[in-house]
Amino acid sequence: MSVTIVGAGPTGLMLAGDLAEAGIDVRVLEKRARETGPTRGFAVHARALELLDVRGLADTLVAQGFPVPEVRVAFGDGRGLTLDMRHPESRFPFVLVVRQGRTEALLRQRAERLGVPVVRGAEVTGLAQDEDGVDLAVRTADGERTERADRVVGTDGAHSTVRELLGVRFGGHGYDTRILLADVRLRRELPPAVNPFVGPDGVALLPPYGDGWYRATVWDRARQDAPPGGPVDAEEVAESLRRLSGGVLDVAEVRWSARLLSERRQARDYRVGRVLLAGDAAHVHSPMGAMGTSTGLQDAANLSWKLAAVEKGWAPAWLLDSYEAERHRAGRATLRLSDMILRAAVAPAPVRAVRSRVVPALAGVHAFADRVRLRLAGLGHSYELPDGLTVSDTTGTRVDDLPLTVGDRPARLYELMDGVRFTLLDASPDGAAAEAALPWADRVRILRVRGDLPGGAQVLLVRPDGYAAWDDAHPDAEEERTVLRQWAGAEAGGPRP
Ligand SMILES: Cc1cc2nc3c(=O)[nH]c(=O)nc-3n(C[C@H](O)[C@H](O)[C@H](O)COP(=O)(O)OP(=O)(O)OC[C@H]3O[C@@H](n4cnc5c(N)ncnc54)[C@H](O)[C@@H]3O)c2cc1C
Structure with missing residues (x-):
């Protein structure tokens, strides 16, 4: 049970902390001997803040940054538009302007607190995998050595060595304008x-x-x-x-x-055998929209629990493949959005002539502005689940930070989650759904709650990354056990008769 993460940027550090939280033996190799200079990414969007909130880090980061509630575009001819980022669906109704180094420091402290070795001055230069594991060639100040791990994740940025060593195509193009x-x-x-x-x-x-x-x-x-x-x-x-x-x-x-x-590129594959790619190693786009850091954090949150499940031996066969299926599509959407904004901004003359009239008019259409806002913030994305797992309009969608009551105590959903276990909310009067889930208690946080669940459901199973896995207004224990096996593998002690 060991995972090596190559690259201590935000994506790798988030992943490392999650894997450690799940009890996986994980280490991070980072080629830089020291921290980088003053700046890179400048913004963290609402969805990434929500994921940090689940990990108990968001409030600290918000206190270190500067929340701004809107994007104010000026066209230089007196015209302009305002995109309101006061997201009503989130506890974080703003764009957080914060130096990337601060986000990295928080994630690194969490990983180290959980016992993850972050090895600096260790550059991965070679990779070979077989049926049982992966060998990495690592260059340090003391010379070359080989390290072996069950699985490897390349979070080594836009110029990813891991991606190159895998021979994965990084298709796309560069922009003319520097x-x-x-x-x-x-x-x-x-x-x-x-x-x-x-x-x-x-x-x-x-x-x-x-x-x-x-x-x-x-x-x-x-x-x-x-x-x-x-x-x-x-x-x-x-x-x-x-x-x-x-x-x-x-x-x-x-x-x-x-x-x-500036480039727009995406890796063709996010997984080759025992090696996976995430963050900038998997996709790069222009800083327009400032979505780079946030997209990497969402990759990490999607991958960590799936990888932990595989390492622990309870993952259903389809689960790890769903990382590429879900995050490749999300990455493509991010690339398209930042490309669209950049093209409008550095447009050729015929577009420039009408831009300051057309863009504000479009932004005035509420449905359009809202779509752009939700996509920038990462709040609007849903996942397509494999056949048979989509049981309602709620499954696959992001679950709000629901106000709940547990026992006598008011609580928010995100403070009840931990990023590596499922959360089962049972709002039924008899608590039968909570009872039926007990054999999965090592993987599922089971909570009897009071509060309104989405779509009038009595029971809601939330994935560790905060998307709905299953909901039911009239839960049936046998159906629930089938769903839990599909998502979280066989119950502890093997399937019951
Ligand atoms: C100059 C610059 C400006 C940017 N501005 C913005 C912005 O304004 N807004 C925004 O949202 N995004 C911006 N970005 C993008 C943003 O920084 C990235 O999206 C984000 O850092 C991605 O995180 P990551 O963890 O995936 O990769 P990275 O942060 O790139 O981390 C990769 C890590 O892997 C290490 N590494 C690389 N190769 C190896 C190897 N062979 N062995 C071991 N370690 C290795 C690197 O040293 C690095 O620490 C900018 C990027 C750059 C470079």
Whole structure:
């Protein structure tokens, strides 16, 4: 029972903590000897915060960041639009602007608290798998060694060595326009919002860190041939921001900057035998929408309990395959959304001519704006379950953080969950559903509750990643046992007659 995770970014660290929580022997290999520099991802969206909430980490992260409730787009011709991110369905009605290093630090502390060794200065350079396990060649300051694990997860980022060693195609394309990133201070403060300025030459996105500094992410067609690499001259940063915002952005100070290529790519396979891919190793897209970190965290939450189930020997045959089926589709949707936004922002001349009229009109259509909001926040995604497991409109959908009463105590669903076990909520008067689930108590948190379950159900089985596995308004014990075997394997001690 051992898993090696390659890469200590947010995806790998979340996965490592979950596996340790589930009792799996897990270690993380990280090629960097020390922490990286000041900045990378700047935002965590509501769905990722909900997953961190289940792990007891969200409130700490929110306290370290700056919640902004809206995206305010300015088109430079006086027109604009506001996308409201005050999600009524979530405890986190905002975009959290927070440096990625803080998210990583929280996840690393959790993993280490749970006993996970995070081995720094250990670069994976080779991989070979057989029927029983995976051998990794690891380069350290002391030389090369080989390590063996039952399974390996490559969370080693966009230039994933694991993906390359597997020979998995990373299909897609790069964008012509380079991205300029900078942390800047402005002479005139902007509203507490993600602030995109869309000009004829491109777009500048300026979310505030809340301490007077802003993260500028800039696509400037006038500078599209500048070679990637960094840092970028402070005067160039200031000039780009001034021009793209029509003079609104007046830079006082630049403390960090870089220029990089932006790509849209997705791995063809998320799993090859005993090796899996997650996070940026599986998909990359432009920072437009700031969905990179959040998408990786959702991959981790989807994979961890499935991998733990396989390692513990109770996983139904289909379960691990569902990771690729579910997350590949979700990754594709994220890539499409960030691509759509970027294309609208750095559009060719004919689109630019109508953009400032068409986009606000579209955003004024509530159903359209709401779809974009839910997809950006990661709240709108549902999973297609295998045949026979979709029993209602609720199954496969995200379960809200339901207000419940357990015994005499009020509680929220997410504080009752732990990210690695199923949660069975039995709101029936006789508690028969809770009773029937007892043989699965090592994998299912069984709770008799009072409260309204979605769709008028009396019983609800919630997956460890917070999606509905089964619900029933008139639960039958035999049917429930069949469902539990399909999801959580045979009951402890083997199937009962
Ligand atoms: C410069 C930059 C700016 C970005 N800006 C934004 C943004 O504004 N908003 C946003 O949402 N996202 C942004 N992103 C993307 C975001 O940072 C990623 O989506 C997120 O970090 C993905 O997390 P991850 O854990 O999957 O991979 P990563 O964070 O990339 O972590 C991968 C880890 O694997 C390690 N590693 C690599 N190869 C090996 C090996 N062979 N052996 C051992 N370890 C290895 C790396 O050192 C690294 O620590 C940016 C990315 C970059 C590079």
